[in-house]
Amino acid sequence: MATVGQAVGVATVLVTGGSGTLGAHVTGILRGRGHEVRVLSRRPGAGTHQGDLATGDGVRAAADGAELVVHAASDTRRMGRKDLAQTRTLLDALSPATAHLLYVSIVGIDRIPYAYYRRKLACEALVGASAVPSTILRATQFHELIALVLSTVERWPLAPLPAGFRFQTIAAAEVAARVAALVEGPPVGRADDVGGPEVLDVSAMVRRWRAVRGRPRRTLPVPVPGRVGAAFRAGHHTCPDHAEGSQTWAAFVDALGVGAPGA
Numbered sequence: 058m059a060t061v062g063q064a065v066g067v068a069t070v071l072v073t074g075g076s077g078t079l080g081a082h083v084t085g086i087l088r089g090r091g092h093e094v095r096v097l098s099r100r101p102g103a104g105t106h107q108g109d110l111a112t113g114d115g116v117r118a119a120a121d122g123a124e125l126v127v128h129a130a131s132d133t134r135r136m137g138r139k140d141l142a143q144t145r146t147l148l149d150a151l152s153p154a155t156a157h158l159l160y161v162s163i164v165g166i167d168r169i170p171y172a173y174y175r176r177k178l179a180c181e182a183l184v185g186a187s188a189v190p191s192t193i194l195r196a197t198q199f200h201e202l203i204a205l206v207l208s209t210v211e212r213w214p215l216a217p218l219p220a221g222f223r224f225q226t227i228a229a230a231e232v233a234a235r236v237a238a239l240v241e242g243p244p245v246g247r248a249d250d251v252g253g254p255e256v257l258d259v260s261a262m263v264r265r266w267r268a269v270r271g272r273p274r275r276t277l278p279v280p281v282p283g284r285v286g287a288a289f290r291a292g293h294h295t296c297p298d299h300a301e302g303s304q305t306w307a308a309f310v311d312a313l314g315v316g317a318p319g320a
Contacts, residue, residue, distance in 0.1 A: 067090075067091045067092055067093075068092055068093070068124040068125050068156075068241075069092070069093045069095065069122055069123050069124050069125070070087050070092045070093065070094045070095065070123060070124070070125040070126070070127065070240070071094075071095045071097060071119055071120055071123035071125070071126045071127070072084050072087070072094060072095065072096050072097070072126075072127045072129065073097045073110065073126075073127070073128050073129060073130035073147060074128070074129035074130035074131065074161075075094070075096030075097065075098065075104055075127075075129070076096060076098055076100075076103045076104060077129060077130075078199060078201050078202075078229045079129050079161065079199070079229045079232060079233055079236070080096070080127070080129045080130075082229055082230045082232075082233030082234075083127055083129065083233045083236050083237055084096055085233075086233055086234060086237040087237055087240075090237070090241075092125075095119055095123060097110070097115075097116065097119045097130070106118065106119035110130060110139075110143035110144075110146050110147060111139055111142065111143060111146075113146045113149075113150070116146055116147060116150040117150040119150075120147070120150045120151050120152060120155070121152055122152060122154050123151070123152070123154065123155060124154055124155060124156050124157070125155070125156065125157050125158075125159075125240050125241070126147070126151065126155055126157070126158040126159070126189075126240075127158075127159050127161070127236060127240055128144065128147060128158060128159065128160045128161065128184075129161045129236075130143065131177075133173070136172050136173045136176070137172070137173045137176035137177060138176070140176050140177065140179075140180050141176060141179050141180055141183065144160075144180045144183055144184065145183060148183070148184070148187050148189060151189055155189055155190075156190060156244075157190050157191070157192065157240055157242075157243070157244050158184065158187075158189045158190070158191045158192075158244075159191070159192045159193075159194060159236060159239055159240040160180065160181065160184045160191060160192070160193045160194070161194055161196070161232075161236060162177050162180070162181055162193055162194065162195045162196075163177055163195055163196065163197075163198075163294070164195045164196060164197045164225075164250050164252060164294055164295065164296050165195075165288070165293040165294035165295070165296075166178045166181075166195070168288060168293040169285060169288040169289065169293050169294060170284050170285055170288065171285050171288075181193050185246065185247075190243075190244035191244050191246070192239050192240070192244050192245050192246065192247075192248050193246070193247050193248065194232075194235065194236060194239060194248045194250075194251065195248075195250045195251075195296075196227060196232045196235075196250070196251050196252070197224070197225045197226060197227050197250075197251070197252040197253055197294065197295060197296060198224055198225075198226050198227075198294070199226060199227060199228070199229045199232070200226045200227065200228050200229070200253075200304070200306060200309040201228075201229050202226075203224060203226055203262060203306075204266075204309070204310070204313060207262075207263065207266050207273075210273060211266070211270060211272035211273045212272055212273070213273060214275065215273075215275050215276070215277050216263075216273035216275065216276045216277065217276070217277050217279045218259050218260070218263060218276050218277065218278055218279065219259060219278075219279060219281045219286070219289065220278035220279055220280045220281070221258075221278075221280075221290040222258075222259045222281070222289050222290060223256050223257060223258050223259065223290075223292055223295065224256070224257060224259065224262065224294075224295070225252040225253045225255065225256045225257075225294075225295040225296065225297070225300065226253045226257075226262075226306055226309075227251065227252055227253035227254075227302035227304075228253075228302060228303075228304040228309060231251075231301075231302045231303065231304065232251060232302075235251050235301075249299055250296040250299045251296070251299055251301050251302070252295060252296040252297070252299050252300050252301065252302065253300065253302040253304075253305075253306070254300050254301075254302050254303060254304070254305055255300065255305060255306070256292065256295050256297055256300075257306055260276075260278070262306055263276055265306060265307050265310050266310055269310050269311060269313070269314065269315065270310075270314075270315050271315070
């Protein structure tokens with residue numbers, strides 16, 4: 058086991074959210090490097106360890122002896138309402154063997170007064186104040202997230218889009234590579250943000266989507282009011298100074314083709 062401040066070699070790694078878009082990539086990379094990777098999941102058979110961060114059931118057993126932890130689980134369906142409690146449950150379950158916890162977060166959450174982002178920010182504070190050596194990595198939105206949204210609305214008669222929004226999307230696999238590299242190293246507190254290779258207006262992103270998939274045929278720009286809309290229009294969720302991803306949105310959509318996203 059490594060001591061605090063030292064990089065960890067081959068280790069036992071616990072990944073929460075390990076069956077999700079990001080977590081699955083992280084798990085694959087770490088296993089490919091020889092680590093023993095534990096995946097915590099509420100669903101039987103979805104991971105190596107069944108446990109529930111909401112209740113604490115099975116979490117301590119999964120965390121026992123884990124030297125590295127990647128916390129990528131988030132209650133996105135409920136706007137992160139359970140995230141703070143679940144993060145606290147995880148921290149309480151970690152053993153003295155844990156040399157490094159990496160928390161996956163989102164660029165701009167300290168500048169955009171969006172409810173989900175505020176809850177992520179509270180989780181960052183909890184992780185940073187804990188006795189567990191940690192790193193926080195903020196990333197921009199994944200290509201996969203925008204693809205999920207567009208696949209949902211592409212067959213609607215009129216697809217609503219947030220007017221004036223821009224995104225700096227990045228491939229989840231590229232964020233996973235950064236996560237794996239960071240968690241294998243010493244804790245750094247707040248790591249540099251990571252974003253995709255370009256900032257694009259949402260209308261340009263939709264045009265590329267339509268060119269490949271043929272839909273949506275009609276779109277409706279919808280103004281998003283208030284401070285949240287203003288913050289997104291100002292680009293606070295982007296990090297042009299850290300445009301380190303390599304796969305462009307166009308390349309992602311071209312690779313996706315006409316099938317369902319993720320198929």
